Amino acid sequence: MSHSPLSSLRFKRLLLTGAAGNLGQVLRPRLKAYCDVLRVSDIQSLGSAAAGEEVQVLDLADASGVKALLEGVDAVVHLGGVSTEQPWAPILAGNIMGVVNLYEAARLNKTRRIIFASSNHATGFYRQDEVIGTSAPPKPDGFYGLSKAFGEDVAEMYWHRWGIETVSLRIGSSFPEPRDRRMLSTWLSYDDLERLVVASLTAPIVKHSVIYGMSDNRGSFWDNTGARHIGYRPQDSSEPFRAAVEARQPHIDITDPAAIYQGGGFVKMAPHGE
Ligand SMILES: NC(=O)c1ccc[n+]([C@@H]2O[C@H](COP(=O)([O-])OP(=O)(O)OC[C@H]3O[C@@H](n4cnc5c(N)ncnc54)[C@H](O)[C@@H]3O)[C@@H](O)[C@H]2O)c1
Numbered sequence: 001m002s003h004s005p006l007s008s009l010r011f012k013r014l015l016l017t018g019a020a021g022n023l024g025q026v027l028r029p030r031l032k033a034y035c036d037v038l039r040v041s042d043i044q045s046l047g048s049a050a051a052g053e054e055v056q057v058l059d060l061a062d063a064s065g066v067k068a069l070l071e072g073v074d075a076v077v078h079l080g081g082v083s084t085e086q087p088w089a090p091i092l093a094g095n096i097m098g099v100v101n102l103y104e105a106a107r108l109n110k111t112r113r114i115i116f117a118s119s120n121h122a123t124g125f126y127r128q129d130e131v132i133g134t135s136a137p138p139k140p141d142g143f144y145g146l147s148k149a150f151g152e153d154v155a156e157m158y159w160h161r162w163g164i165e166t167v168s169l170r171i172g173s174s175f176p177e178p179r180d181r182r183m184l185s186t187w188l189s190y191d192d193l194e195r196l197v198v199a200s201l202t203a204p205i206v207k208h209s210v211i212y213g214m215s216d217n218r219g220s221f222w223d224n225t226g227a228r229h230i231g232y233r234p235q236d237s238s239e240p241f242r243a244a245v246e247a248r249q250p251h252i253d254i255t256d257p258a259a260i261y262q263g264g265g266f267v268k269m270a271p272h273g274e
Helices: 022-034 063-069 088-109 143-162 181-186 190-202 225-230 239-248 264-268
Strands: 011-017 035-042 053-057 075-078 113-119 165-171 208-213
Touching: 011 022, 022 035, 022 190, 063 088, 075 088, 075 190, 088 113, 088 143, 113 143, 113 190, 143 165, 143 208, 165 190, 181 239, 190 208, 208 225
Parallel strands: 011 035, 011 075, 035 053, 075 113, 113 165, 165 208
Antiparallel strands: none
């Protein structure tokens, strides 16, 4: 969907990693409005470059490739990496080596700001009947959540040591619509995702900030008060989908760990994604 930009601020060159993924495909056409050149990257094919785009296919584990990827880049929207619970090897490559390679490349290329797609699974072992804020320490619910907690620590280190700013987005569930009862709490609409990313890119000072990526849902496990300085104001809500979701899933087993913990089904996935 194309609409008028949410900010008049423009970057010379923005980098979008993970551009072939679900959220990358959503943001690729939308981020063009905020930059002169949008550089898109992924390990998978990205098609040909549209007007105003540069395309680079590479593995985030390739340090020299990532260093070249950041050349001339003012800010990064970093979505690339493993996005589900997986064996350790791909998570090590994409999310551990990948994030260190990205920040090292940012340091060497003097890139100023990174928007890091963290995840609610970094705090998946908090309970669904507690509300946590943006300073809640990680309680990862698997290798995937652990890698996102690591990414947040990398961001914290590069802020203090090198002055590179990051907004770590602990994204809830960003899909066309909420699919189950948990997602009525965790849903982030695509329009709100754009609002969140643009606010994170354009807020004057963010240092290293953490914010939960959610729409204005009626029930939520998260309180973003500590991140008001980012200026994100969600406009959507899961409420219009409630009746359909509750009709599909009228009962919840409150003894099921997937219903007890914020990470939902991720908290009981077999080790190593087996
Ligand atoms: N969609 C959500 O609801 C959600 C929730 C929480 C966090 N996130 C995070 O947001 C980001 C985007 O999510 P998504 O749903 O679009 O995931 P996705 O899996 O569709 O996209 C991730 C992209 O990263 C690429 N990638 C994986 N390993 C790579 C590597 N080693 N080198 C280069 N590229 C690599 C993949 O090819 C893929 O295109 C991810 O970092 C994910 O962890 C998403």
